[in-house]
Amino acid sequence: MNTQTPSELPLIDFNKEGASQSFFDSLRTFGFATLVNHPLDMVRVDRIYTSWRDYFAAGVGSQFVMDPKNQDGYVTLEQAESAKGQVLRDHKEYFQFYDWGRCPEHLKEDLSDHFQDCVRFSATLLQWVASHLPQKVAESLSMPLEEMIQESAQSMLRVLHYPPVPDGSALPRAAAHEDINLLTILPASDGPGLELQLQDGKWIEVVNRPSQVVVNIGDMLQEATGGYLRSTTHRVAATKTEDLRRGRMSLPLFLHPRPDVVLSDRYTANAYLQQRLKELDVI
Numbered sequence: 313m314n315t316q317t318p319s320e321l322p323l324i325d326f327n328k329e330g331a332s333q334s335f336f337d338s339l340r341t342f343g344f345a346t347l348v349n350h351p352l353d354m355v356r357v358d359r360i361y362t363s364w365r366d367y368f369a370a371g372v373g374s375q376f377v378m379d380p381k382n383q384d385g386y387v388t389l390e391q392a393e394s395a396k397g398q399v400l401r402d403h404k405e406y407f408q409f410y411d412w413g414r415c416p417e418h419l420k421e422d423l424s425d426h427f428q429d430c431v432r433f434s435a436t437l438l439q440w441v442a443s444h445l446p447q448k449v450a451e452s453l454s455m456p457l458e459e460m461i462q463e464s465a466q467s468m469l470r471v472l473h474y475p476p477v478p479d480g481s482a483l484p485r486a487a488a489h490e491d492i493n494l495l496t497i498l499p500a501s502d503g504p505g506l507e508l509q510l511q512d513g514k515w516i517e518v519v520n521r522p523s524q525v526v527v528n529i530g531d532m533l534q535e536a537t538g539g540y541l542r543s544t545t546h547r548v549a550a551t552k553t554e555d556l557r558r559g560r561m562s563l564p565l566f567l568h569p570r571p572d573v574v575l576s577d578r579y580t581a582n583a584y585l586q587q588r589l590k591e592l593d594v595i
């Protein structure tokens with residue numbers, strides 16, 4: 313029997329019979345799954361990239377600077393997080409959008425519509441995950457997975473801009489890290505660079521197809537399933553100079569449970585999040 317992990321992510325058709333099983337298997341093997349024919353509007357995603365690229369280029373007004381208490385708003389290159397254990401900051405700027413949070417009026421409709429679509433889509437994906445968990449793991453959950461996100465004000469959409477990296481510089485775009493949340497919904501970026509780490513330590517490319525959406529497991533889902541579903545280390549690491557000379561946009565939706573949701577004997581979602589934000593030095 314070949315027990316080696318395959319080295320390429322399968323491309324899963326969201327509407328095909330058996331999609332939920334393929335999705336689950338891919339998450340279990342890679343911590344990542346790639347879907348096509350999904351319900352997200354990719355024309356809108358492209359529009360978001362174009363309008364936000366212009367918005368960042370023009371300079372973000374001080375009224376939108378990130379508020380450390382609420383976490384909504386714009387984070388500058390100088391304030392950007394560094395991945396856990398890293399010294400260098402990631403070379404990125406971003407805007408953290410919550411459905412209750414601040415947003416420039418002319419950019420709000422697309423962002424808000426995309427946010428709502430992602431949350432609806434995620435509920436289906438969480439049902440898919442739940443339907444394939446071994447009984448013992450399913451029974452250990454404090455509540456059904458899709459209930460954990462109902463009425464959650466914590467889910468966050470991040471409009472990310474990685475500016476061109478100067479030739480010869482070693483600035484990381486996004487250094488190796490794991491996501492904190494339950495699931496991350498990542499529609500295709502406008503350029504390559506995303507890589508994930510297999511369990512044997514090898515890095516593989518997450519091929520960037522314009523129509524796809526990538527879904528990955530975050531640490532909270534790992535915690536809630538007692539490690540049955542693992543959150544996978546990933547990074548944005550363009551290696552070609554021509555890619556680094558170009559900026560890059562991406563739009564991850566970090567799906568969070570309500571703060572009071574019990575993830576495990578050790579953590580509520582809120583206790584977990586506060587601990588991780590402290591480690592990242594953002595609070």
Ligand SMILES: O=C(O)CCC(=O)C(=O)O
Nearest residue numbers: 486491501506548562564
């Ligand atoms: O930009 C990307 O493609 C991925 C970003 C990412 O992993 C993150 O922001 O957590």
Ligand SMILES: [Fe+2]
Nearest residue numbers: 489490491546
């Ligand atoms: Fe990530």
